[in-house]
Amino acid sequence: MASALITLLTLATLLPLFSSVLVILFGRRRLPGNKTAIFATGVMGVSCVLSLLAMILWFTTDGTPAVWNIPWIPIPGLEAKWLYLGVLVDGLTIAMMVMVTLISTLVHTYSIGYMHGDKRFERFFAYLSLFTFSMLGIVTANSIMQLFVFWELVGLTSYLLIGFWFEKRGPQQACKKAFVMNRIGDAGFLIGFGILFTQLGGNMLLPGGEGAMEGHPSMFGALAEMLKVQGFTINGPDAPGWLTLAGIGLFCGAIGKSAQFPLHTWLPDAMEGPTPVSSIVHSATMVAAGVFLTARIYPILTPDAHLFISTIGLITLIMAACMALVMTDIKRVLAYSTLSQLGYMILALGTGNYIYALYHLFTHAFFKCCLFQCAGSVIHGAHHQQDMRYYGGLKDKMPKTALAYFICTLAIAGASIPIVNVGISGFYSKDGILAGAWNYGQGFGMLFFWGPLLVAYLTAFYMARSFALTFLGKPRDQHLYDHAHEAPNTMVVPQLILAVIAVISVPIFIWYGLIKQTHAHMTAAIEKFSGTGAAWVQSGAEVVAGEHHIHGPLLFGFAWILAIGGGIWFYKDGMARAEKVVKIPGVNLLYKWAHNKFYFDALYDVFTVNLGKTVAGIANLFDKIIVDGLVNLAGLLTKMWANVTGRVDNKYVDGAVNGAAEFAYNSGSMLRSSQAGRVRAYVLTLLTIAALAMIAVMVVVMVTKT
Numbered sequence: 001m002a003s004a005l006i007t008l009l010t011l012a013t014l015l016p017l018f019s020s021v022l023v024i025l026f027g028r029r030r031l032p033g034n035k036t037a038i039f040a041t042g043v044m045g046v047s048c049v050l051s052l053l054a055m056i057l058w059f060t061t062d063g064t065p066a067v068w069n070i071p072w073i074p075i076p077g078l079e080a081k082w083l084y085l086g087v088l089v090d091g092l093t094i095a096m097m098v099m100v101t102l103i104s105t106l107v108h109t110y111s112i113g114y115m116h117g118d119k120r121f122e123r124f125f126a127y128l129s130l131f132t133f134s135m136l137g138i139v140t141a142n143s144i145m146q147l148f149v150f151w152e153l154v155g156l157t158s159y160l161l162i163g164f165w166f167e168k169r170g171p172q173q174a175c176k177k178a179f180v181m182n183r184i185g186d187a188g189f190l191i192g193f194g195i196l197f198t199q200l201g202g203n204m205l206l207p208g209g210e211g212a213m214e215g216h217p218s219m220f221g222a223l224a225e226m227l228k229v230q231g232f233t234i235n236g237p238d239a240p241g242w243l244t245l246a247g248i249g250l251f252c253g254a255i256g257k258s259a260q261f262p263l264h265t266w267l268p269d270a271m272e273g274p275t276p277v278s279s280i281v282h283s284a285t286m287v288a289a290g291v292f293l294t295a296r297i298y299p300i301l302t303p304d305a306h307l308f309i310s311t312i313g314l315i316t317l318i319m320a321a322c323m324a325l326v327m328t329d330i331k332r333v334l335a336y337s338t339l340s341q342l343g344y345m346i347l348a349l350g351t352g353n354y355i356y357a358l359y360h361l362f363t364h365a366f367f368k369c370c371l372f373q374c375a376g377s378v379i380h381g382a383h384h385q386q387d388m389r390y391y392g393g394l395k396d397k398m399p400k401t402a403l404a405y406f407i408c409t410l411a412i413a414g415a416s417i418p419i420v421n422v423g424i425s426g427f428y429s430k431d432g433i434l435a436g437a438w439n440y441g442q443g444f445g446m447l448f449f450w451g452p453l454l455v456a457y458l459t460a461f462y463m464a465r466s467f468a469l470t471f472l473g474k475p476r477d478q479h480l481y482d483h484a485h486e487a488p489n490t491m492v493v494p495q496l497i498l499a500v501i502a503v504i505s506v507p508i509f510i511w512y513g514l515i516k517q518t519h520a521h522m523t524a525a526i527e528k529f530s531g532t533g534a535a536w537v538q539s540g541a542e543v544v545a546g547e548h549h550i551h552g553p554l555l556f557g558f559a560w561i562l563a564i565g566g567g568i569w570f571y572k573d574g575m576a577r578a579e580k581v582v583k584i585p586g587v588n589l590l591y592k593w594a595h596n597k598f599y600f601d602a603l604y605d606v607f608t609v610n611l612g613k614t615v616a617g618i619a620n621l622f623d624k625i626i627v628d629g630l631v632n633l634a635g636l637l638t639k640m641w642a643n644v645t646g647r648v649d650n651k652y653v654d655g656a657v658n659g660a661a662e663f664a665y666n667s668g669s670m671l672r673s674s675q676a677g678r679v680r681a682y683v684l685t686l687l688t689i690a691a692l693a694m695i696a697v698m699v700v701v702m703v704t705k706t
Helices: 002-030 034-059 091-114 121-140 144-162 169-200 219-230 241-257 266-272 275-281 286-296 303-324 330-350 354-381 399-412 425-440 443-471 478-483 489-503 506-530 535-544 553-571 576-582 587-595 597-673 679-705
Strands: 066-074 082-089
Touching: 002 034, 002 066, 002 082, 002 091, 002 121, 034 091, 034 121, 034 506, 066 144, 082 091, 082 121, 082 144, 091 121, 091 275, 091 286, 091 354, 091 489, 091 506, 121 144, 121 275, 121 286, 144 169, 144 241, 144 266, 144 275, 144 286, 169 219, 169 241, 169 266, 241 286, 241 303, 266 275, 266 330, 275 330, 275 354, 286 330, 286 354, 303 330, 303 443, 303 587, 303 597, 330 354, 330 425, 330 443, 354 399, 354 425, 354 489, 354 506, 399 425, 399 443, 399 489, 425 443, 425 489, 443 553, 553 576, 576 587, 587 597
Parallel strands: none
Antiparallel strands: 066 082
């Protein structure tokens, strides 16, 4: 049974890669136009079916995690130690696989209508399939190392998709910003990875239920055993500092991918990409990867790491909600809404509320994907106008889109029936997060409850605001209204399917069951290795038991009605009422801060971009004045020395050589004159020399005798 699960999920993961490669190689030539889209969507649908079969198979077994490991990279200096390549299957893997493949299939379908006529139509589907493959690789990864490989591939493919319309200035800047800011977070990921790698001797297998990896203990198992021998506990006050740093370091990767404070500014700018990209990035893939990573490393997080994570989540969800309140671009409202909801998930993981953090990840994925697709349909029907101030009354022109948008507005607002606490999917997940935050602590710790509770009402208000400005009231741009139209069925049908999933809670409770099962295995592993209960989730103990109880139902049960009603009334006739409120002293200042995104982009421009340019300018001047000056001075001195040595060489060395040559030449000329080539002259000369020699001898003899 385990091998069947592994086979199904491996095939489901590889199929999008297969589709992407075929489309890149043969798409434009063999599968032009819609044929490419139909092929890629069909392959993605098969991947979804395989994931659903794996889920059905999982529920027919005892739910024990299954792992397939093969040696991948040997670790130098450690005998029989390897980094492993493989697949990890547990409840969380199954749930994420179904969610990612289902949403990706619907996004592929939606893209057929939205991207129709684009000059790089085939390439878009290749990138989209590759992006899905990258996310599925993260989901099925059996080790931190393998997860990091796909983690970086997600970053690369998101760069390609966000910057798909690279001929425009906006996408150019947005994709670079996303890529660079994610690399900053990934630097922390690598630091945390390095600490664990050093401490554990290279054992990077992810926690997935002890006993499932026979002969290959998980990272968590090895860590718990090591700390037990040393007298430490993972979740106690005596947890070693290096473990806290490792957990925070790995979480920094999640800060980048899930766009948490302070690396959050790339996500709203990513709206420059095509709307199908926004719908999948903001729901099931890239931003979900950070939450998924935090869930995977959850057992090794110390109390201090939990506090750090909770604080980051709290800041993000409050700050992003404030910005969503004042934006007028429909996609940016949804983008900041995504930031805020991701803050909820991170906060829940920090407060020990593992189950509801992931539960909200799944519920949010469906209704946020639907909201972005609805926004894309509005933009498509309004001839690419994204400013809500020019909309109004579009419910008459786009009734199906308006219905889907309103349903998902209720879902993200946590709509429920007051007092009895029965609602649609978003209510249950958000309710659980708030209950866990209530249990997290008293005193200062209650900020982790009151902050998200307030934002729950702000969420309902700003989503009602976006709905009212877009679909209600009278048209504010008659020309736009007259030419607006409902989107084609390839775009509308995925929206309606997602809206239905956002309403009914039964499919969502499947995810809840899968996560709860994974949580039970994880808790059992803690008890096995530490000999104690799961102290690290005591703050959410009541929530883990499956109780939905918000303290003060009047605050939550009725407030969403008031918030949505107030938002609709306030904005159904446009921005007139809001403009009057904004002029109130004090409110104007808050509005200015939120509208300018709390000046984070300005701060980054000053302290990062401009500082970088300044340093580059100084380095350039240093290079030109000092480095180039020294080089040029050395060149000048060398040239002067070369001139001196050249003159010495020309005048003396060459003079001596040339003089010797001239002497040899002249001597040769003199000797050459005696060589006329006449035999009689040679004989006469010889006789003359002989006579002179005899005379000389006679003279010498005579002198000697005398």
